[in-house]
Amino acid sequence: MKENGILTRGGSALRWVAALAICALFLLPILWVLSISLKPPDEWLAYPPRLVPAQTTLNNYVLLFRKGNPVGGISEMVSSAEPVTPAFLNSLLIVPIATLASLIIGFLASYGITRFQAGGASLPLFVLTTRMFPPVAFAVPLLVYFRALGLIDTQLALILMYTGFTIAFSLWMMRGFIEGVPRHVEEAAILDGASPWRVLFTITLPLIAPAVAAGWMLAFTLSLDDLVVASFTTGPGATTLPIRIYSEVRLGVKPEINAVCTIMIAVVAGALVVASLLAKFGAGSRARRAQTGGA
Amino acid sequence: MANTPAGTRQAREPSLNLLVRLGERLTSERFFGTALIAPMQLLLWFLLIIPTFIVIYLSVVAWEPRMGVEWWNAPFAFLSNYTKVLQDGRFWAAIARSVGIVVVAVGLEFLLGLGMALFFSRQLPGKRLMTSVILYPMMLPWVVVGLCFYLLFLDRGPVNYLLTQLLGPLAAVEWFKSPPLAIGTIVLGDIWQWTPFLFLILYSGLGALPKDPVEAALNLGANRWQIFRYVTLPMLRPVILIALVIRGLEAFKIFDLIFVMTGGGPGTATETISLYIYRAGFLFGQLSYAAAMAVLILLMITLITRYAIRPLEQK
DSSP: OOOOSHHHHHHHHHHHHHHHHHHHHHHHHHHHHHHHHTOOGGGTTOSSOOSSOSSOOSHHHHHHTSSSOOOTTOGGGOOOSSOSHHHHHHHHHHHHHHHHHHHHHHHHHHHHHHHHOTTOTTHHHHHHHHHHSOHHHHHHHHHHHHHHTTOTTOHHHHHHHHHHHHHHHHHHHHHHHHHHSOHHHHHHHHHTTOOHHHHIIIIIHHHTHHHHHHHHHHHHHHHHHOOHHHHHHOSGGGOOHHHHHHHHHTTSOOHHHHHHHHHHHHHHHHHHHHHHHHHHHHHHHHHHHHHHHTO | OTHHHHHHHHHHOTTSOHHHHHHHHHHSHHHHHHHHHHHHHHHHIIIIIHHHHHHHHHHTBOOOGGGOSOGGGSOBOTTHHHHHHHTOHHHHHHHHHHHHHIIIIIHHHHHHHHHHHHHHTSOOTTHHHHHHHHHGGGGSOHHHHHHHHHHHTSTTSHHHHHHHHHHOGGGOOOGGGSHHHHHHHHHHHHHHHHHHHHHHHHHHHHHHSOSHHHHHHHHTTOOHHHHIIIIIHHHHHHHHHHHHHHHHHHHHTOOHHHHHHTTTOSTTTTOOHHHHHHIIIIISOOHHHHHHHHHHHHHHHHHHHHHHHHHHHOO
16 A cells, blocks of 8 residues: 555645545634624625625624624614623633532542442443433423522522533543542552542542543533523523524624624633643643652 | 441540541541532432422423412323323424434434544544544534524525525525425534534544454455455444444434524424424423423433443443
8 A cells, every 4th residue: 555656645635635625614614703703894794705804803892892882883783782791701600610510529429439339330320311311301390490499590500500411521531530540549648648538639630630621621611502501591690602692693694793603612712722731731740640650 | 327337436435526536437438438429419419300300290280380370289180291292293293303303414424424534544644633623613612503504504695605606696595494404504504513523433433443453354355445344344333333322312402503593493394302392381381291291202212222222232
């Protein structure tokens, strides 16, 4: 298969072009959203549509956070009277707290399950059922139940539910890694007089950093993503970004909504970078430990 | 359970310092394990187990919010909600639509993902960057994907523009007004977002396969198709099954993409079962009816997963 020559070189160039085409297919829809978010009013509905705007403006982003501003003077294209700031801040508050809670609870539980077989052998599979069923099926009981508890339209309701809906990923992601941590490392620390809780957070947790990073990424995107749960438990008090976007998508081309989506696309990209840095940092510290420990 | 031994010890040695005993309890292995999983179990009770009981209760009473009674005071209807659901043509149509989307979308995602995995399993400069670009859509929020595909398929959007350029001015189509085309745009959106997922699983599966069988087959004179068909594919089978089961279950739940792109319309043309439950419960206010559908779906999924997981267990 390794003949050299024009034929194979031409073939590999062709394959490279094909690979670039595949990447373009996955990138272009995102670029289209970005493109509209940068267009001035007279270009939004221009036909033929242009991927690269003739003029670019950041005005759509500025308008997002300002109250009741008509955009460009086209009457039916008046921007939403409410700025997205509250929804943005809500998402910014709810998603990180839920993600953190999911990771901590998931870490403790996966440690209890792998090291002490707590909760029985079927518990991990049982947790997975939270991901199997359509969220809408739980929406019905949660609606009446949260209303009875006075949790409707609160941030706490969303934090609780996002923690619950992402716990399966946190648990399963970390379980495999904890199994991989050699017991003698933990036992050595206990013999040196450390308490189990201390061992948990200073020895085990740093060793499974890549799993924490992957779990963080998943829980973060899933919580940021949610439309179903938020749409039935929230009102004006706890609107999130996806709800705001949903309420305006089908009203036509709205560059401000594209601007919000572009921000979300960037947030996801940022989360990816943070996750890969976390994983790298964890892998680095593990390598150092292995070197100094001489294992 | 953990209380009894500590309690008797307390009776025997009353002078023992309370703090010391508490410390002992906190470090005893059994208690430690239970304490570790306690927060998660609380969460499961609160968000999974109690709601399951409530949804079953709601499904056997006749309750609608507009009745003016609290749901726990509603009159019993026993199984009448269920018989109504089972005779509801809209329910079965929604199920058929969900299943159809699963079969078509996941089938195509599998074929495309497998093709891409094979394509990228060979040497290629810049492969790492390219694969991360391809995996990006699956990280994106549903609403963003919904907006993307809504904008692409607008009457004067880029897709129609490309079609008119390629096929002439009559090729432009009103995508969201015709039922089959509206479903088509949703399937395309799902394929765009989730082919990367199948690609990821199959690509890493291919990478983890042993190299020897392929080389042995090469030495025996097998051609590339034969190697793929009789060596690679059978070895990849467990990975393929896992990927299809996970993705199939996810696709059956499809809601957000449709909610954003078509809202279930035109009419009920893109109404999947998740959307119908949503409409019945939250738009029409028929909470008990929606609860009965939810219970039936939960049962259905439980049964299906039991059979879907079976081939995964016999490795």
